[in-house]
Amino acid sequence: MTTIVPRNPDADLISTVPEKPRRRSRWISVPGIAALIGIAVLVTIAIIGPDTWMTAATERNIAERWSGASAQHVFGTDDIGRDIFARVMVAARLSLLLTAGATAMLIGGGLIIGLTAAILPKHARRALIWVMDMLLAFPWLLLVLFFTVIWDASATGAMLAIGLAGIPSITRLVYNMASSVADQDYVRAARVVGVGPLGIMFKHVLPNIANPLLVQSAASASVTLLAFAGLSFLGLGVQAPEYDWGRLLNEGLGHLYTNPMAAIGPGIAIVFSGLVFTMIAETIAEQPGQGLRAVARASRLAALTRVGSRSTAAAPASTNDSDTALAEVQNLHISYPDGDGGIVERVRGVSLRVRSGEVVGIVGESGSGKSLTAMALAGLLEAPAIVEAEVRRFDDIDLAAKLTSADRKRLGVELGVIFQDPLTSLNPALTIGRQLTEVPQQHLGMSRAQARARAVEGLDAVGIPDPSARLGDYPHQFSGGMRQRAMIGIALTGHPRLIIADEPTTALDVTVQRQVLGVLRRAQHATGAGIVFISHDIALVSGFCDRVVVMKDGEIVEELDAARIKEQATHPYTRALIACLPDMSSDRTRPLPVIGDLSHSELEEVSA
Numbered sequence: 001m002t003t004i005v006p007r008n009p010d011a012d013l014i015s016t017v018p019e020k021p022r023r024r025s026r027w028i029s030v031p032g033i034a035a036l037i038g039i040a041v042l043v044t045i046a047i048i049g050p051d052t053w054m055t056a057a058t059e060r061n062i063a064e065r066w067s068g069a070s071a072q073h074v075f076g077t078d079d080i081g082r083d084i085f086a087r088v089m090v091a092a093r094l095s096l097l098l099t100a101g102a103t104a105m106l107i108g109g110g111l112i113i114g115l116t117a118a119i120l121p122k123h124a125r126r127a128l129i130w131v132m133d134m135l136l137a138f139p140w141l142l143l144v145l146f147f148t149v150i151w152d153a154s155a156t157g158a159m160l161a162i163g164l165a166g167i168p169s170i171t172r173l174v175y176n177m178a179s180s181v182a183d184q185d186y187v188r189a190a191r192v193v194g195v196g197p198l199g200i201m202f203k204h205v206l207p208n209i210a211n212p213l214l215v216q217s218a219a220s221a222s223v224t225l226l227a228f229a230g231l232s233f234l235g236l237g238v239q240a241p242e243y244d245w246g247r248l249l250n251e252g253l254g255h256l257y258t259n260p261m262a263a264i265g266p267g268i269a270i271v272f273s274g275l276v277f278t279m280i281a282e283t284i285a286e287q288p289g290q291g292l293r294a295v296a297r298a299s300r301l302a303a304l305t306r307v308g309s310r311s312t313a314a315a316p317a318s319t320n321d322s323d324t325a326l327a328e329v330q331n332l333h334i335s336y337p338d339g340d341g342g343i344v345e346r347v348r349g350v351s352l353r354v355r356s357g358e359v360v361g362i363v364g365e366s367g368s369g370k371s372l373t374a375m376a377l378a379g380l381l382e383a384p385a386i387v388e389a390e391v392r393r394f395d396d397i398d399l400a401a402k403l404t405s406a407d408r409k410r411l412g413v414e415l416g417v418i419f420q421d422p423l424t425s426l427n428p429a430l431t432i433g434r435q436l437t438e439v440p441q442q443h444l445g446m447s448r449a450q451a452r453a454r455a456v457e458g459l460d461a462v463g464i465p466d467p468s469a470r471l472g473d474y475p476h477q478f479s480g481g482m483r484q485r486a487m488i489g490i491a492l493t494g495h496p497r498l499i500i501a502d503e504p505t506t507a508l509d510v511t512v513q514r515q516v517l518g519v520l521r522r523a524q525h526a527t528g529a530g531i532v533f534i535s536h537d538i539a540l541v542s543g544f545c546d547r548v549v550v551m552k553d554g555e556i557v558e559e560l561d562a563a564r565i566k567e568q569a570t571h572p573y574t575r576a577l578i579a580c581l582p583d584m585s586s587d588r589t590r591p592l593p594v595i596g597d598l599s600h601s602e603l604e605e606v607s608a
């Protein structure tokens, strides 16, 4: 019997501990088991095959040439009476080695070229990808034949040919996947706190593309195997006296009518191996999009080569008395190149100061430059943005100057950025725990155990129940509200002095919005950090902030005391925003006004 406990909207704030479901390994699935057994069979045959069956495979017996399948010769015998079954077993090693070699070549080559392309400067990248696209458009088989002719018809020649011909398509795949990962918020944030291109590759890109790439490898292996069989069948691959399954198939085919098993035998071997590779691909594809501990471990190694040395803790926060601002921009202009060689100015002369412990709200319609302003304040804008300002600093760090690695390290610790979309701001390939221990381990020089304790504190502070058990979860196992809390938790694992929250609740429903705001509020009390809170919801902002700036078309049109927005607001745009909010005196029989209705005539009046 189950009891259903009614859900209380604030329930997640209380640390009730729901039983954490144990994750079961997906390897224990039918294709998983089949793939494991299949690969074990193939490897065993490849290892013991030549030793076990060599005599039978080479022993001539002219009297019994081309005999059909029998108990003694399961697949019959060939033109000089050798046992075909034994030959198929012996050929397994060569066939599989060639397949593995060519697959490794095409995956390795594609990975290296694709990742290189992803970090090259624009023109070099385009040139490289253009060449790869040309090769990709070239018929694959022709490419293989072309390379085979270059290296003559030999086993190694065929391996090189198949390996090289496969590189362009893998390059394309890797490049596309890498570029899409490189655009995500978490990668941008990592870049800004000083993670180099290699760190980005190992920590963010590889874990995210590892899964599809492994699926592709297994699928390529099966195509490669067939390609070898095809080349050998055409007489372009393995040459006598050596033989692989393709050659055996070729020899057997001539006698299809007298002894069908002579051709079907090697055919079965090819089909079986192809199936095993496909099942491996299937099994990997079923893994929840990440896993791959090996890659994660590699990335951990790479992470160690990151910013600065791990043992030195962040520089102590410099003194900051109450009237000097913690962060400020003066006369900030941000432009972007438009398509036709000109530039468009998106932020026009914004000045903003945030003091320690102060919560500053930025409201304004979509596209008014709120995010750009906040990102400039956090030093998160990079090319092609053109950023100009008289002053742009965080504490004593001049964000306009070239940042030293010590500066970046301090930014990593003292600045917390919470993005609007919790899905793109957490790395889907790393566990929540890995992402929460990053700042303490890399920037605060904590040991793994200390960092873990800090991560647990971080999750606990944002009201995630049973935090230590949830550290092993991946972002997709968290709900939207929990992800957003985890983001706040990450900001809390450093020593945040400024938290920039860019529409942190827009993607969430109203009750969860309230909880997340509560969490943010408490975090602010606990750390004394300043907060820049961006929203297009003036009601939300006025309830949460001390001070509100209103932006429109890249300019600050008004600065207000949050408690007295209604009385102070004079700008028609702000008044229009306020008029859209229902209150106790709203006439419920009339539709609420919308901004378009109100602002135009009034706007002109004021600006005149």
Ligand code: ADP
Pocket (backbone or CB within 6 Å): 336, 346, 364, 365, 366, 367, 368, 369, 370, 371, 372, 373
């Ligand atoms: P919001 O106030 O909704 O946060 P943003 O600050 O994100 O608005 O954007 C302000 C303007 O700048 C928008 O018109 C947007 O199209 C433009 N913009 C933002 N990011 C970029 C970019 N990377 N490239 C070109 N234009 C951009």
Ligand code: MG
Pocket (backbone or CB within 6 Å): 370, 371, 372, 502, 503
């Ligand atoms: Mg925005």
